[in-house]
Amino acid sequence: MPLKPAFVQELRAIVGAEGLVMSPEGRMVYECDMHTYYKGTPDLVVLPTRTEQVVEVVRRCREHQVPVVPRGAGTGLIGGAMAPRGGVMVGLNRMNAVLEIDLPNRCATVQPGLINSWLTRAVAERGYFFAPDPSSQMVASIGGNVATNAGGAHCLKYGITTNHVLGLEIVTGAGELVRLGGKVADRPGYDLTGAVVGSEGTFGLVTAITVRLLHAPEAVKTVLASFASLVDASHAVSDIIAAGIIPAALEMLDAVIIRAINAGVAPVYPAGAAAVLLIELDGPGAEVDRQSERCAGLCRERGALEVRVARDEAERALLWKGRKEAAGAVGRVTSSYLLQDAVVPRSKLPDIMQEMQTIAARHGVLIANVFHAGDGNLHPLICYDERKPEEVERAGLANEELLQACIALGGSITGEHGIGVDKAKNLPLQFAEADLNFMYRLRRVFDPHGIMNPDKLLPSHPACGEGFRPLRPSLPPGAWI
Amino acid sequence: MSVSTRSVGAALADVVGSSRISDRPEVLRAAALDDRVPRWVVRPASGEQVAAVLALAAEAGLAVAPRGSGAARDFGGPPERLDVVLDTLDLVRILEYKPDDLTVSVEAGLTAGALAASLNPRRQQLPMDPPGWAGRTLGGLVATNAHGPLRARYGTFRDLLLGVRFVQADGLLTWGGARVVKSVSGYDVPKLMVGALGTLGILVELTVRLHPMPDREGTWLITLPSAAAAQAVIALVLDSALEPMRLELLNAPALQACSAPSASVAVAISIGSVERAVREQGARLEELARRAGGRATALGEDFWDRYDRAFTTAEGEVVLQIGVLPSLIAQTLEAITAGQTDLRSGATPMVTGCAARGSIRVVLTGADVEDAAAFVTHLRAAIHGFDGSVVVQAGPRELRTALDPWGPVEPAAFELMRRLREEFDPRRVLNPGRFVGGL
Numbered sequence: 034m035p036l037k038p039a040f041v042q043e044l045r046a047i048v049g050a051e052g053l054v055m056s057p058e059g060r061m062v063y064e065c066d067m068h069t070y071y072k073g074t075p076d077l078v079v080l081p082t083r084t085e086q087v088v089e090v091v092r093r094c095r096e097h098q099v100p101v102v103p104r105g106a107g108t109g110l111i112g113g114a115m116a117p118r119g120g121v122m123v124g125l126n127r128m129n130a131v132l133e134i135d136l137p138n139r140c141a142t143v144q145p146g147l148i149n150s151w152l153t154r155a156v157a158e159r160g161y162f163f164a165p166d167p168s169s170q171m172v173a174s175i176g177g178n179v180a181t182n183a184g185g186a187h188c189l190k191y192g193i194t195t196n197h198v199l200g201l202e203i204v205t206g207a208g209e210l211v212r213l214g215g216k217v218a219d220r221p222g223y224d225l226t227g228a229v230v231g232s233e234g235t236f237g238l239v240t241a242i243t244v245r246l247l248h249a250p251e252a253v254k255t256v257l258a259s260f261a262s263l264v265d266a267s268h269a270v271s272d273i274i275a276a277g278i279i280p281a282a283l284e285m286l287d288a289v290i291i292r293a294i295n296a297g298v299a300p301v302y303p304a305g306a307a308a309v310l311l312i313e314l315d316g317p318g319a320e321v322d323r324q325s326e327r328c329a330g331l332c333r334e335r336g337a338l339e340v341r342v343a344r345d346e347a348e349r350a351l352l353w354k355g356r357k358e359a360a361g362a363v364g365r366v367t368s369s370y371l372l373q374d375a376v377v378p379r380s381k382l383p384d385i386m387q388e389m390q391t392i393a394a395r396h397g398v399l400i401a402n403v404f405h406a407g408d409g410n411l412h413p414l415i416c417y418d419e420r421k422p423e424e425v426e427r428a429g430l431a432n433e434e435l436l437q438a439c440i441a442l443g444g445s446i447t448g449e450h451g452i453g454v455d456k457a458k459n460l461p462l463q464f465a466e467a468d469l470n471f472m473y474r475l476r477r478v479f480d481p482h483g484i485m486n487p488d489k490l491l492p493s494h495p496a497c498g499e500g501f502r503p504l505r506p507s508l509p510p511g512a513w514i
Numbered sequence: 515m516s517v518s519t520r521s522v523g524a525a526l527a528d529v530v531g532s533s534r535i536s537d538r539p540e541v542l543r544a545a546a547l548d549d550r551v552p553r554w555v556v557r558p559a560s561g562e563q564v565a566a567v568l569a570l571a572a573e574a575g576l577a578v579a580p581r582g583s584g585a586a587r588d589f590g591g592p593p594e595r596l597d598v599v600l601d602t603l604d605l606v607r608i609l610e611y612k613p614d615d616l617t618v619s620v621e622a623g624l625t626a627g628a629l630a631a632s633l634n635p636r637r638q639q640l641p642m643d644p645p646g647w648a649g650r651t652l653g654g655l656v657a658t659n660a661h662g663p664l665r666a667r668y669g670t671f672r673d674l675l676l677g678v679r680f681v682q683a684d685g686l687l688t689w690g691g692a693r694v695v696k697s698v699s700g701y702d703v704p705k706l707m708v709g710a711l712g713t714l715g716i717l718v719e720l721t722v723r724l725h726p727m728p729d730r731e732g733t734w735l736i737t738l739p740s741a742a743a744a745q746a747v748i749a750l751v752l753d754s755a756l757e758p759m760r761l762e763l764l765n766a767p768a769l770q771a772c773s774a775p776s777a778s779v780a781v782a783i784s785i786g787s788v789e790r791a792v793r794e795q796g797a798r799l800e801e802l803a804r805r806a807g808g809r810a811t812a813l814g815e816d817f818w819d820r821y822d823r824a825f826t827t828a829e830g831e832v833v834l835q836i837g838v839l840p841s842l843i844a845q846t847l848e849a850i851t852a853g854q855t856d857l858r859s860g861a862t863p864m865v866t867g868c869a870a871r872g873s874i875r876v877v878l879t880g881a882d883v884e885d886a887a888a889f890v891t892h893l894r895a896a897i898h899g900f901d902g903s904v905v906v907q908a909g910p911r912e913l914r915t916a917l918d919p920w921g922p923v924e925p926a927a928f929e930l931m932r933r934l935r936e937e938f939d940p941r942r943v944l945n946p947g948r949f950v951g952g953l
Binding site (some may be wrong): 135136138139160192193196205211213215218220221222223224225226227232248250251271274277278279316317323376377378405408409410445447449451456460463464465469471475 | 669693695708794836902923924
């Protein structure tokens with residue numbers, strides 16, 4: 034439904050003509066995020082530069098009952114930053130300033146459009162870093178990290194985005210500007226900051242974020258171990274965790290990925306291995322030395338083909354370059370893939386790896402694996418050729434079966450990418466009606482008019498706007514009064 | 515619902531069984547919160563029974579206060595109404611301990627001490643050590659967002675709680691979060707339950723992240739001549755590659771209370787790692803201490819037990835929880851000292867707290883209500899200027915009625931909190947009046 038000219042005029046008065054994208058070709062750029070399967074072009078894109086503009090835009094949209102879709106860098110993987118119902122997309126890239134760096138209190142306040150790695154770059158010389166490190170950190174915005182509660186390879190030790198967010202400023206769906214949390218710990222009241230992180234823009238638009246900065250560790254070591262089977266490598270992962278070692282990162286790559294990286298990026302990993310583990314330890318030098326030895330020993334006990342420790346920073350960087358560029362390298366193997374983000378309890382990795390091979394065989398699909406093994410967060414890439422509808426269908430079936438297998442093992446449908454429009458339908462696998470009901474009502478507290486990022490995060494429900502109510506426990510018959 | 519002559523009490527007894535409900539006067543008096551005596555104390559045997567009790571309570575318009583060990587019974591404002599005290603002490607099962615995943619799911623009435631006993635053989639821990647932790651229930655620790663010295667390294671329940679099963683005010687058994695260490699599926703409901711004092715639901719089951727115990731632990735006490743020197747040593751430690759498990763501030767009366775070497779102020783630091791790393795970091799600590807004008811001495815392993823005993827408070831003592839910027843700890847200590855001189859009763863505040871996060875705890879023993887109220891007002895005035903907060907975590911009812919125990923909350927944020935509470939408990943069944951702003 035095209036927007037009314039008077040409404041567009043109101044928005045132009047707020048952000049100026051240079052802050053509007055109206056042309057069809059201009060808006061097309063915003064039709065999807067990195068999950069290109071889901072497309073929905075906004076009727077209009079506004080690019081505010083100040084918080085007050087965001088407040089005014091949301092208020093106008095609320096008055097006109099127009100959907101508001103937030104967008105950061107558009108690097109999400111869940112169809113979160115696209116406009117299924119049209120409406121107004123708010124691109125926050127122009128709000129990308131570092132507002133404050135407060136090293137004595139080890140925190141920084143930034144605008145949502147700031148690129149993740151820029152923050153670390155701003156403090157690295159003084160020995161600090163911002164811990165969340167999604168593979169997209171060179172381009173992803175911190176606002177987007179907050180929306181999806183993004184993870185990354187090193188969140189095994191350091192935790193995901195929410196563990197690093199101290200406070201937020203948010204423009205709720207009601208058009209109110211609210212400051213939550215802050216640099217000082219222990220503010221009285223509900224932890225609304227914690228509720229907003231990971232809410233995928235369904236509560237409002239975050240306009241400022243206060244994050245923790247960590248002191249860089251004294252030493253870092255990266256161990257590479259290759260294996261003859263995925264299951265052996267999975268056992269080694271479980272052994273390391275069970276031994277009481279929490280590496281900074283513990284990543285696994287399978288044969289398909291190893292071949293793709295060796296051919297496409299650089300000959301980084303042992304050719305012919307069925308699985309490679311990248312184990313990174315950081316912390317005090319003596320601890321890193323001891324724990325890297327123990328990890329190497331545990332891998333050998335599980336029959337590792339080769340175990341080696343990166344000798345210098347250059348070799349370490351090369352080992353990680355392969356891992357970080359894996360998704361791109363897969364282009365050599367397949368034209369298209371479905372990327373999964375399910376989680377299993379980490380002790381169940383051997384089981385799910387076996388199960389995955391069965392599922393792949395049953396549906397005749399190739400599944401490549403490159404993932405955060407240490408916390409059980411899988412990233413299988415289910416390959417298909419989009420010109421063959423029958424292959425697309427098989428990939429889809431394998432994908433659903435794999436999700437269900439992860440849930441059956443006690444896992445989760447998403448570890449770090451989020452729900453978006455992609456997995457909203459799968460949420461009932463993990464949550465019962467009562468649980469979803471709580472979430473619908475929570476959403477309504479922040480967005481009473483239902484304008485924020487519609488169709489994302491929660492499955493649509495016949496009465497979702499009202500917050501449907503499952504049955505309560507039955508009362509004893511004729512109880513009273 | 516048909517008209518019935520049966521009382522609510524009989525209906526409650528139907529739900530939990532007659533052995534799990536009491537209306538005996540001595541039981542009710544013992545369960546009183548401030549001057550509110552409940553009409554029943556119920557002790558459900560399962561989450562389903564908690565759900566059934568709340569369904570009844572909501573229908574009958576009762577007010578319900580969940581209770582674990584009772585350690586936080588005078589936390590927050592005096593209750594507005596009270597009909598049922600819901601005791602969780604029979605919800606004590608360990609539902610699933612997965613040592614290889616470093617997670618455990620437990621019922622909310624289990625004490626932290628009982629959990630620790632089950633984790634110790636595997637050298638794993640739930641790093642949560644507020645004074646008196648061992649006797650407190652995990653549900654109570656979560657609901658009050660308790661934390662102790664280990665917060666410096668491991669954070670609070672906001673970082674440790676993965677999943678939660680709770681009963682909403684109208685009796686709906688609800689699950690939020692996950693049972694795995696990493697999940698962003700759905701909203702992060704567990705965060706809302708931490709520190710909510712049961713006002714959004716009664717906790718019945720928790721899944722938490724565990725941590726391996728370090729190979730070795732060493733503790734050093736850095737004694738210092740002044741608050742400014744303490745600030746300097748804290749800054750030096752935090753701006754180094756040292757990874758302390760605890761970084762705890764103690765003033766002179768606090769040092770005395772745990773039989774530690776005396777000083778005007780000190781910082782107790784523990785390091786957990788492999789043996790050599792502990793030794794090396796300890797040596798570096800000694801050097802940092804010298805640079806700040808202090809002196810580091812190694813403490814015995816029992817120091818933290820003495821700490822725990824010294825600061826486990828008794829009824830009637832006043833406990834304040836102060837949040838300030840870590841860089842303003844010296845000013846805060848000075849504000850406490852300044853306020854202390856006005857205490858007519860001569861009470862001396864014991865100050866402890868996690869220096870890394872600017873989370874300070876003050877225990878005031880022997881102050882009368884008027885004195886304590888003046889002290890809190892003084893601290894709030896001093897700390898308000900730098901965006902901090904002072905919450906009265908425990909103290910006599912008269913103190914918590916003389917002033918708002920929570921202190922001010924920013925109006926826009928409070929409005930969201932009010933709407934949240936109204937959405938999930940419009941009849942004000944759960945702990946009415948006790949949470950921030952009288953919620």
